[in-house]
Amino acid sequence: MRSIGELARASGLTVSALRFYDRSGVLAPARVDPGTGYRWYTDDQVAPARLVAGLRRVGMPLAGIAEALAHRHEPAVVHRLLDAHLRRLEDGLADARRELSRIRALIDPEEIPMTTRLVLDRADLAAAVDAVRFAVGADPELPALSAVLLEAGSEGVRLVATDRHRLAVARAVGKADGPEVRALLPAGAVDEFRALLEPGEGISPEAHLTVAPDRVEVSVAGHAVAAATLPYDFPDYRRLLHVHVEGAPAYRIQVDVAALRGALTADDVPVLLREYAGAPVEVTVLGLDDRGGLRVVEPEEAADPDGVRVGVNREYLLEALDAGDRGQLVLELDGPITPLAVRRPDDADAFSILMPIRL
Structure with missing residues (x-):
């Protein structure tokens, strides 16, 4: 001993x-x-x-x-744990570098240039905006959430939006010249940028994006729209991604968007009514059928302890389906207290997360 x-x-x-x-x-x-x-x-x-x-x-x-x-x-299990921890450390280091660059710019803005210029596919940028716009918040007491976070880096841009109840992330890949920089765009500016990205005959397939901490400009075929950024700190959304997105969900179910939308909007669709902020909310409860497919659960089955159940805001789920629509989507379920993830099967960088509602 x-x-x-x-x-x-x-x-x-x-x-x-x-x-x-x-x-x-x-x-x-x-x-x-x-x-x-x-x-x-x-x-x-x-x-x-x-x-x-x-x-x-x-x-x-x-x-x-x-x-x-x-x-x-069990070496394989431990290696997975080590790989996940290493990813967290690398992401944390990247976040620290971005924050230190921002601090250096505040101390000596003339010395540290923070402007990044990107060339992106116009259609890809438009799709990224569409994938996150629905999740922008509207609470005047939370102005940082009434916006879209834009993170520009060497591989393109990542767009993020959340209203605390849902989170949407999308990426547009492109060529970049400049340091990593992030900017918070008001929802109105995002809508102006999106209008500039509309398809049209003879319009250039490229969109030019100039990102600085205080200003963002989008230019297509000589037409430009610029907007000032918001001076707020966006929430640390990456923690939720580590917890849910990088983990292994219990169930990954591919669904036909039109069929699921039809089931959610049918006249006799089963819903639970819950109250939030003094207003009624329609809750859709999702579960599995006998073949492992997705089904809408009847209210009397919602509390079944032996079944896979997750309740989400029905309106939010419909908006997530519309934002990610590619005919087919993948829904990831883990249980009643884990967020529901909605993914595009062919695009790992575009997904949304809906917070569960207690059943």
């Missing part, structure tokens, strides 16, 4: 860290002296303790450390 101090020296963990992981149920001692409370460990616990120490050094969350330790004899 090894004392807690001996295990600390052998593993690289401190004594206080070993006590913490014992209290957390991650790495319990083999024996605790009932009289003195001293913790004792076996030689077989040295390797797990070293694994915990390594994961701790790279900032793995406690839940991830516990899961890795529980599956340490």
Whole structure:
């Protein structure tokens, strides 16, 4: 048996860290002296303790450390956990770089140029706008959500919109010249930009986008529309993407949009009525049929604990179907408290997430 101090020296963990992981149920001692409370460990616990120490050094969350330790004899499972954590670290570093660039520009705006120019396919940019516009908020007390976030980088632009109840993300790929920069566009400006992107005979297939923190301009065939950006901080939407989008959903179901829309708008469609902010909300409950396909669940079945159920705002679901319509869409279900994801089967960069409603 090894004392807690001996295990600390052998593993690289401190004594206080070993006590913490014992209290957390991650790495319990083999024996605790009932009289003195001293913790004792076996030689077989040295390797797990070293694994915990390594994961701790790279900032793995406690839940991830516990899961890795529980599956340490299943390399494929642990590798997936490590890959997911590495993606989080890389995304966090990218976010930090963008924020530091913004801070540098605030300190010395003349020294750090923040303008990025992009050449995009006009139709792709229009499709990206259409994919997120429905999720823009309208609450005057939350002006940062009454807008579309535009993130420009080396591979094109990402558009993001949310009203807290739903989130929509889309990307348009193109050539970029300049640093990574983000801008918050008011909804009215987004609608003006979209009008400029309408198809027409003889119109250039390219759209030129100039993005700066305080101004965005879209130009097509010599016609340009510019707008000032909003001075608000957009919510950290990436955390939700890590939790839901990068995970493995329990069910991925391809649906025919026209058929599902017909089922949701039929005169006898089953709905639950809930109240939100003093107004009634129609809730559609989705579940699985006997063949694993999607079906609209009757209200009396909504609380069935043995079935897969998720309730969403019916109007929001219809808008998500319209925004992502390509004939076929993929719906991802995990259960009653996990957001419902709506994806295009041929475009991993365009999707929306609808927050569930308690059944």
